[in-house]
Amino acid sequence: MKLTSKSRYAVMALVDLARFDGLNPVSLRDISLRQGISLDYLEQIFSKLRKKEIVLSVRGTQGGYILNKKAEEIKLTNIFDAVDEKVKTLQCKKESKKSCNGRSTKCLTHNLWDELENHINDFFEKKSLEDLVKENTERRI
Amino acid sequence: MKLTSKSRYAVMALVDLARFDGLNPVSLRDISLRQGISLDYLEQIFSKLRKKEIVLSVRGTQGGYILNKKAEEIKLTNIFDAVDEKVKTLQCKKESKKSCNGRSTKCLTHNLWDELENHINDFFEKKSLEDLVKENTERRI
């Protein structure tokens, strides 16, 4: 399983975007400055978010990004999926062909990792971008 | 967050050990053969498990390892902790000093990762080695 700064940045950037969303597109430059994330890196991340239709881009001056869905419809699962952050406990891919077919004593823990994955995915499927924005604005009152 | 093959091996090896536990010590060589894990790597892993008092070693011929606690008392948390598998979403350590103190817009997602960690740790704290052994023996009937 992995969960690295790329997905953390993606979530941070989208929360930032969601808060300023509505009027004008938000430029990566602004997000970069506010969140302290490298602009170049943000571009990579948003390229993926756009391909998964989580954001829309507006090119040219005054351009930027806007959310392509309501914040409440964007679940964390979608974000992680977009940036290739596999919520995956390293499994027995190679072994599965020969030995991890239920009969062998290998992969005793096979089911465990499945269970864990489901457990985590549940968490991410329930949590939406809107939840995070709310939590944050509440806290700053 | 990390969850790599080291912890997978640790769990696999301990389930294996638990199943053969009781009579004689189980040698790493046997576990290595049964589970297809490099003997050298297992030695590294068991060295850590021993230091955390999860297993006891018996040296010399006919030696090996035995569980140091009842299987039901060994929770997955303990195992992960022993092999240094931090269940930790990479956090804002460095930033926290200057900016992640509640006032800044950075670390908007700070709480999220805490929540996630707790969620996962719950899972691991409930699951014991015995659970895994049972699940496995049931499945093979």
Place this chain on the structure above:
DNA sequence: ATAAACCCGACTAAAATAGTCAAGTATCAT
């Protein structure tokens, strides 16, 4: 026209992972 912004692919330094290797020490069986 020009500057602001997105777009895209290649490159790379550093860290983590998944081991290997070598040289021990302890204990049992004979």
Place this chain on the structure above:
DNA sequence: ATGATACTTGACTATTTTAGTCGGGTTTAT
């Protein structure tokens, strides 16, 4: 006693992943 078995320890290394950087585009508002 002595050899074989098995644990003990620490150093080493190849591979992969991560977290970016860099250079060159294209689009569009003003």
